[in-house]
Amino acid sequence: MSQRYRLPNGGRIDRSQVLDFTFNGQRYQGYQGDTLAAALLANGVDIVGRSFKYSRPRGIIAAGSEEPNAILQIGASEATQVPNVRATQQALYAGLVATSTNGWPSVNTDVMGILGKVGGKLMPPGFYYKTFMYPQSFWMTYEKYIRKAAGLGRSPLENDPDSYDYMNHHCDVLVVGAGPAGLAAALAAGRSGARVILADEQEEFGGSLLDTRETLDGQPAAEWVAKVIDELQGMPEVTLLARATVNGYHDHNFLTIHQRLTDHLGDRAPIGQVRQRMHRVRAGRVVLATGAHERPLVYGNNDVPGNMLAGAVSTYVRRYGVAPGRKLVLSTNNDHAYRVALDWHDAGLKVVAVADARHNPRGSLVEEARAKGIRILTSSAVIEARGSKHVTAARVAAIDVAAHQVTSPGEWLDCDLVATSGGYSPVVHLASHLGGKPLWRDDILGFVPGDAPQKRVCVGGVNGVFALGDALADGFEGGVRAATEAGFKAVEGVLPKVLVRPEEPTVALFQVPHDRNTARAPKQFVDQQNDVTAAAIELATREGFESVEHVKRYTALGFGTDQGKLGNINGLAIAARSLGIGIAQMGTTMFRPNYTPVTFGAVAGRHCGHLFEPVRFTALHAWHVKNGAEFEDVGQWKRPWYFPRGGEDLQAAVARECKAVRDSVGLLDASTLGKIDIQGPDAREFLNRIYTNAWTKLDVGKARYGLMCKEDGMVFDDGVTACLGDNHFLMTTTTGGAARVLQWLEIYQQTEWPELKVYFTSVTDHWATLTLSGPNSRKLLAEVTDIDLDRDAFPFMSWKEGLVGGVPARVFRISFTGELSYEVNVQANYAMGVLEQIVAAGKPYNLTPYGTETMHVLRAEKGFIIVGQDTDGSMTPDDLNMGWCVGRTKPFSWIGWRGMNREDCVRENRKQLVGLKPVDPSQWLPEGAQLVLDPKQPIPMDMVGHVTSSYASNSLGYSFAMGVVKGGLKRMGERVFSPQADGSVIEAEICASVFFDPKGERQNI
């Protein structure tokens, strides 16, 4: 019998289905219906990991998402590794492979643990800050090792083979949690006809009803659950999401739900199934039925395996048929926890004693325990546990709660399980995600959700309504309220009968007193996931951390994936007592999404691999691929970078392409340039205001280069705009700036000048642009067009309509290379055919396709700027030596004019764009390199500018660059120096930025 802690019967498990699994390399067996935690406990596995800071052995404490210790690494292969899975939330499946996330060489014999024992006293909060402060520059080095030692799971090194997705929903009522209150709420909302989503994080709906001793209408509670689920499943407007954690409550009732669709089936999702799904829900009303977490008591050595939450013990016994021990000591401050002793007793196990902090408890469950002969010690509590790797005894002593004192030496009771209950903390996390402050209620000793602007209703345990009958009624009422507020009819319902048990009040007990003071007592853990002790919190308050947020950050209380589920209230209570104030006054820390960890897979959904970002292809993309283009990403576009031939590298290809354009003719796919069709009677006036230069006199059939500035006077886009008709223009923008420019035009038209009648349409994708450039471009184009290309009939900076390759086209005679150039625009879906005709006709002319790299070189030889490369948002047209493009006499104060006339923009010695010629023509200035006037000056040197564009291979025969230099336009012929990282210095001469054909004759032939 391997499962030696499995009870002979009981539980919602299927004993006929035995499942094999491994934990830390050891093989075990469990049953269908187990969680991994239940199966581990059934096999007597007590140590599941080592603690974060002190490396102490830790065992399973809880049965749900609040588990702080059993956080494991799951995955049978490298690709399927999932870190930080709570064993209490992982359903067991055949072949499951789990390992502890820390502990070396193993969790049972751990080297760090020895250090932890010695180092315990030496590692107060702030230990790392205090110890690794000097020298400050070493922190980065220390941190690497500290993080490694802490270790909380690891990410897989291979790609996840499974798929994940998103689903968007709208619903009238979203019910969070399917315990008694949530089920009743869903029933009420569902019956009203509202569209309802019910989500619960567990494997099964029912929450506490799955392990309660109570009956509903005289039947086991689980039968009522089954009936309700059956009814809900029959409602067409109701969606049930199991294994679905509502992790975030976001603005305007937008909630994210992380559903684990196949995590319970195996290491990988079955073929064709999605592993996890993120539901994105916009809910009309939200019903929060998130329940409450039992609060552990804080006492000495309360982290030794064998210390558990009382309610979790009941869950393991009743739901999984597992007894996590043989001899139980229960320590409580409330009536409700007595059911644990009764469940234990009923399972035929030994209840050694119940320690009750109250003076004279007489509630019905207490009396029932008494009647069964269970030993009850009043005004008492477990003040410390004993055991190194598992609990062997508990020390129960009389205590004075009010004075926080131990009043008797107490006695050591032999046991192997200590269960504690310190009351119940409503799960206010979701209710607080949007900043809502929870309210402290003395009567229930817990925080409940405060008022919030969100359209939500809180019901049941989260509302402080703990008794089963009350929770059902509260849930139903809340469901009715949510549905009616969402516009549906109110329904009536008969709720099942529940035995009403008079319960006596809970006494406020958080940290149990010890006969030594907190600092000297055995460690009393408040937050086991982050290894925060009561002594650490007291120390933090003594060191002056009084705000709850500061205490949290200093001690790490409730950090990270824990989000303060078990330790929060106890920590607050200890800090409050230490400061001599009330818990209400102390307040809580912020709760943030996500409630429990979410996998990156679920966050990414389908947005990974080639679907990560849209990719844009031009109409000619297939041709580029066929012709061996190397591609470059420009924004979302794939643009040919260069077309290598016969094993050429970039340099060789670019040199060949440049030569072909200068000597004969080249072909560039310029389709990616932004194209905006502008129409309306005020289109011309609008251009006057948006561009820096004047547009009043541009005739139909002509085109003009324009610069665009922001209001601050700095250049932000450029391009050629052609006049297609009196009220009709076609604007081109930079490839990356297309969307930005359109929005820029729209904001001014819509918000500043709505009286201007002008309309904008993006036509970037509608037209393909083939640029023919080079001295033979006219001869080549003439072979495929009916347009008169005569030098005077079709002059530079004009455009004509006609057929190219038999297809209607607009041909623009403009040039970005300095050569005779024609930009042929055809409807995009005809582009491939036109291209093929041009290529066929181009054979005798050595027509050479070229990419963006050659385009950059050719334009730089001409000194044409590329916005975003030669500009950086701090350069005016004058800085770029483009004052010729500024309409200084335009009547309207166009965008940029006032800005570029600010004092700082007109001062002397601004950085100005100039050409740079390395004195040694074989040297190449790296782009971005800083420039100085005197390379011998001491460091830090006085920098006067930097290189913006630089090219080694080109048609000039020497390396050249463009850059900005302070007062550069007045420094022609002077030398600047660029000190390099290797200590060398490149010397360059400042020159005009037009290197090739300075008179601009070639484009006019």
Place this chain on the structure above:
Amino acid sequence: MLHIFCPHCGELRSEEEFHAAGQAHIPRPLDPSACTDEQWGDYLFFRDNPRGLHHELWIHAAGCRQYFNATRDTVTYEILETYPIGARPQARAQENVPQLAVTGQGEKV
């Protein structure tokens, strides 16, 4: 994720269809040349950062591409109203709309 009523489409749509475009009701001076550098700097760079109601400019970028204004509470993130350019807000923020004394303002913002 905010739920925003586009006054042009007449529908509540999700935030991912929209872009925020800064504080609303900042008219471009009718005669920028009449502004001092300081006034121009105020117009360009200085914005309110209120705790409470804030009038904001938004664009329904992946929808009708129309700009509109919204009054939003920066504490609760509630949107009290959205209204077209040129309309005045019903819910008024505490702060006064910045005034440029020496220059006229566009009226349509």
